[in-house]
Amino acid sequence: MNPSRQEAAPHTPCPLYRKCGGCQLQNMDYPRQLHWKQEQVQRLLGRFCKAQPIIGMEHPYHYRNKVQAAFAWDKRRNIVSGVYQASTHRVVPVESCMTEDETADRIMATIRGLMKGFHMTPYDEVTGRGFLRHVLVRRGFATNQVMVVMVTGTPVFPAKNNFCRALRQAHPEVTTIVQNINDRYTSMVLGEREKVLWGPGYIEDVLCSCTFRISPRSFYQINPVQTEILYRTAIDFAGLTGKETVLDAYCGVGTIGLAAAKQGAGRVIGVELNRDAVRDAKANAKASGITNAQFLCADAGEFMVDLAQSGETVDVVFMDPPRAGSDEAFLSSLCRLSPKRVVYISCNPETQARDLRYLTAHGWKVQALQPVDMFPHTNHIETVVLLSKLNTKQHIEVELNLDELDLTAAESKATYEEIREYVLEHTGLKVSHLYIAQVKQKYGIIERENYNKPKSENSRQPKCPPEKEAAITEALKHFGMI
Numbered sequence: 001m002n003p004s005r006q007e008a009a010p011h012t013p014c015p016l017y018r019k020c021g022g023c024q025l026q027n028m029d030y031p032r033q034l035h036w037k038q039e040q041v042q043r044l045l046g047r048f049c050k051a052q053p054i055i056g057m058e059h060p061y062h063y064r065n066k067v068q069a070a071f072a073w074d075k076r077r078n079i080v081s082g083v084y085q086a087s088t089h090r091v092v093p094v095e096s097c098m099t100e101d102e103t104a105d106r107i108m109a110t111i112r113g114l115m116k117g118f119h120m121t122p123y124d125e126v127t128g129r130g131f132l133r134h135v136l137v138r139r140g141f142a143t144n145q146v147m148v149v150m151v152t153g154t155p156v157f158p159a160k161n162n163f164c165r166a167l168r169q170a171h172p173e174v175t176t177i178v179q180n181i182n183d184r185y186t187s188m189v190l191g192e193r194e195k196v197l198w199g200p201g202y203i204e205d206v207l208c209s210c211t212f213r214i215s216p217r218s219f220y221q222i223n224p225v226q227t228e229i230l231y232r233t234a235i236d237f238a239g240l241t242g243k244e245t246v247l248d249a250y251c252g253v254g255t256i257g258l259a260a261a262k263q264g265a266g267r268v269i270g271v272e273l274n275r276d277a278v279r280d281a282k283a284n285a286k287a288s289g290i291t292n293a294q295f296l297c298a299d300a301g302e303f304m305v306d307l308a309q310s311g312e313t314v315d316v317v318f319m320d321p322p323r324a325g326s327d328e329a330f331l332s333s334l335c336r337l338s339p340k341r342v343v344y345i346s347c348n349p350e351t352q353a354r355d356l357r358y359l360t361a362h363g364w365k366v367q368a369l370q371p372v373d374m375f376p377h378t379n380h381i382e383t384v385v386l387l388s389k390l391n392t393k394q395h396i397e398v399e400l401n402l403d404e405l406d407l408t409a410a411e412s413k414a415t416y417e418e419i420r421e422y423v424l425e426h427t428g429l430k431v432s433h434l435y436i437a438q439v440k441q442k443y444g445i446i447e448r449e450n451y452n453k454p455k456s457e458n459s460r461q462p463k464c465p466p467e468k469e470a471a472i473t474e475a476l477k478h479f480g481m482i
């Protein structure tokens with residue numbers, strides 16, 4: 001999309017800009033925000049691949065389908081709801097917000113108004129007294145179904161039927177009301193226990209022609225308009241022909257895997273840690289008439305280790321880990337599993353860069369990089385990366401692990417792949433990771449003795465010829481590593 005056609009930020013900035021802290025980029029108009037994000041992506045990930053222009057939103061307002069508010073007394077004993085002021089437990093009252101769904105904001109206002117009549121008090125984080133801690137509202141943008149989750153500090157919900165009736169009368173669009181009990185001293189919004197007060201206890205939404213059921217605690221992308229674009233990009237990258245076995249790792253309610261099944265994956269396996277999300281994923285497959293998908297509740301890393309050991313073959317892996325990124329168990333097993341393509345979706349380019357360093361050091365190449373703006377006005381960045389294997393015949397495997405990749409300043413300047421590409425471009429010579437490791441060792445960049453031992457103890461190690469050594473030395477100089 002042409003950035004100049006995109007909307008500029010509103011002329012009057014949000015009055016809560018500083019106190020709320022949610023929209024960090026609000027001082028920039030929207031085209032500038034996109035430009036800023038593009039630069040960040042290029043800075044953090046550009047070493048692996050040139051980033052495609054970021055895909056922004058046509059109307060970057062009220063895009064959030066999930067709104068959460070904390071409840072408290074203000075100084076004049078009025079009930080307020082909103083967000084916590086950064087690093088405090090003080091609630092900043094929010095009446096409306098340019099990123100939040102407007103229906104959700106209206107429901108919050110109604111609940112504030114109903115509370116006095118129902119003798120509901122806001123929960124006090126310090127004393128542990130009071131009733132209502134948070135309210136969570138989720139709306140399916142495609143279905144218009146609305147879920148209200150009342151997070152309470154106690155299990156007893158006085159006059160709950162009358163309260164539900166009053167809320168539904170004011171908002172006939174509400175399709176389910178759930179009580180979530182959170183009586184712990186914690187900054188987590190939702191507790192473990194739930195009671196459905198009215199309706200089915202979940203809502204549905206439609207994305208990429210699939211119906212998704214969403215429970216209160218399941219992860220679901222908060223910007224459905226951009227999520228369609230994100231998933232379509234990911235599925236395009238996967239290049240499905242109808243035969244592939246696809247793994248959807250960190251699958252949440254199965255969104256990517258099921259969308260891929262609709263687009264022609266032969267078979268889908270989804271893995272996810274959250275039990276509720278797995279239950280939703282199974283129901284979603286059924287609701288969308290998809291019979292070639294299975295979902296498992298497990299740690300993605302542990303599951304990958306088992307999968308790699310079982311000798312199973314997988315053609316495409318989608319991975320969409322949380323902000324912390326993936327882990328070594330997952331990445332090393334991914335390398336063993338050796339699918340044709342990996343599509344890595346990330347909401348944190350810093351941990352993605354770390355994981356890409358591991359993968360590129362193990363013979364993977366980043367083929368494409370597409371940023372998608374999922375969170376306008378905030379500094380959050382989402383990217384989709386396509387990786388495929390380099391020609392393994394030309395590649396000698398070197399033992400590396402994440403620990404070793406936690407490198408010294410000198411070594412961290414360029415990856416093995418970048419050195420290899422530089423040498424190829426400037427001299428036409430193909431050099432292996434092993435040769436690079438040998439030269440690095442010579443210059444004292446690598447200190448570990450067993451750093452470049454080949455996997456098999458018996459195999460003889462080829463020694464870097466002088467011509468290639470000179471070329472690698474030149475590359476190390478170019479990257480400022482020696």
Ligand code: SAH
Nearest residue numbers: 219250251252272273274299300320321322
């Ligand atoms: N792909 C989904 C969800 C992405 S969010 C979507 O687009 O909607 C990341 C998901 O990873 C969450 O659902 C979270 O519960 C799950 N998760 C976090 N740690 C995990 C782990 N170690 N193993 C498997 N899943 C994990």
